[in-house]
Amino acid sequence: MTGSYLLNYREEMIFLVIGVLVVFPHAVEGSIKVAESYWTLKENELVVDEDMDKYGSKVLVPLVCGESFEGQEIIWKRDSRDKLPHKENKIFVIVEERQGGTYTCYSKEEKYLNHTLVLVQWRYRKIIKGTPEEGYIHCSTNNYSGFFQCFWTWDERRAGKVEFIKITRSHTAGNISCSLNSSAGSITCQDHAYCPYAEEIERINLTIYFRSNFVIETYYLQFRISDIVRPDMVHINKKNNILELNYPESWSTPFSYFPLTFQVKEIRCQKKRGCDCSIRRSSKVDLTQEQQWPFKKGVTVCVRAQDELSNSSWGEWNQYKCKKEECKRTNKKKDGLK
Known part of the structure; x- marks a missing residue:
């Protein structure tokens, strides 16, 4: 079973807009709008990228159980507890402020079909410590082997974790792998295609998505190995x-x-x-x-x-x-x- 997917086809979007009028007729007249910016972080995870900082902010987010379930009667639940009134394959859910959730769809016999975790993009910097001037994530390596580490400091007031890591070279996908260290405050990466004797033209693009509850914060760095090399003690x-x-x-x-x-x-x-x-x-x-x-x-x-x-x-x-x-x-x- 593949994960829930974003709506990429014009006819599906038309269906969903009509769905707003049917499922949420008050939304057109009220303050709830349809989310215009949302994207898939990874399989079964959808991030709402809207301005949700204001108190009481709400948006309608489209969800789909799966292509193969079109026309079937579907049961939807939020966080495996709250049963939703919708019975369609394609629905809208209300996301308020920074409160996401896991939306699971079942057959009418209540057999699990699929799920989508809805998260909210947070524009502030709260999950890890740092400043725009000093930075939030610091990377270094002690030689030109292609290995390097990146470190950060968690804000103890937040229950933060690494949700996803994306790393590539500037113009090519590259062959770089990263693993989260046991301390959970750093990652170790290796550029498997790195050649220390050749000129390093392309920069490394590193994006780390940190999560706290249903909030996502995105941190981006760009560097070359030669920018972060730092010899050990003499x-x-x-x-x-x-x-x-x-x-x-x-x-x-x-x-x-x-x-x-x-x-x-x-x-x-x-x-x-x-x-x-x-x-x-x-x-x-x-x-x-x-x-x-x-x-x-x-x-x-x-x-x-x-x-x-x-x-x-x-x-x-x-x-x-x-x-x-x-x-x-x-x-x-x-x-x-x-």
Whole structure:
């Protein structure tokens, strides 16, 4: 059995308009109008895309049990409880404000035939946290493998969930799959056709539909892998008085084809405050592609990396601070040379 379908044929629309006059004769004279904008989110799910924000807003939404049931006597129920007065295959139901519902149709013997979940598009941003300036969904990847993750933060006042994910490339359908992570606050995606050695021309178009009760909120992002790449922490090793800055193990190879730029700064840490590389205590910040940095006594060296060939985000800071025993050995060596 296929899901309920939207009315695509002219003759069906004529039938439905006549149905408004018959089933809801008061609607023509009253304030209830026929919904002009509605679409199928996925099988058996219909989204009403009308301005339903005002108190008491109502629209008439057309539903169809199924093509093969035309001419049969149909029993309709809302949320499997409330029996509707309609007995036709094609009917209108009243949707008020943000109150949707599941409309199920049965044969006259009350055998299940089909159902449609009616949802309402919500133009506000309530289900997840964020701002238009800072964004609501944030995507990142630590290399050019074609894998990436997208994160968001639920508003604890809403019982939100992911209803549907749509992801394509700009001009082609692409071959991208996404799965919801166990935390339910992120998704992991893979572009199966992605080639890290070719120029990435087409952008990824990601649309996530979030649902709370019968409300749907739509969030849209567009990006390239190169826009969201963010290297993991740089590995720092000390050899004599030189710090070796090593590429993250997760970074793409060969490194000559995927070069990184290092941002380095030296800070003096206070015992009470500790060492926080993200706090600007040093006005001098150096950029280098070199993987060696001279170590100085009494300072903490902070290092992070960025893809040299794109203007994407910097990775997280890593730091190296001389340990007491190590510093003592260094000082003894220096004293012996005097």
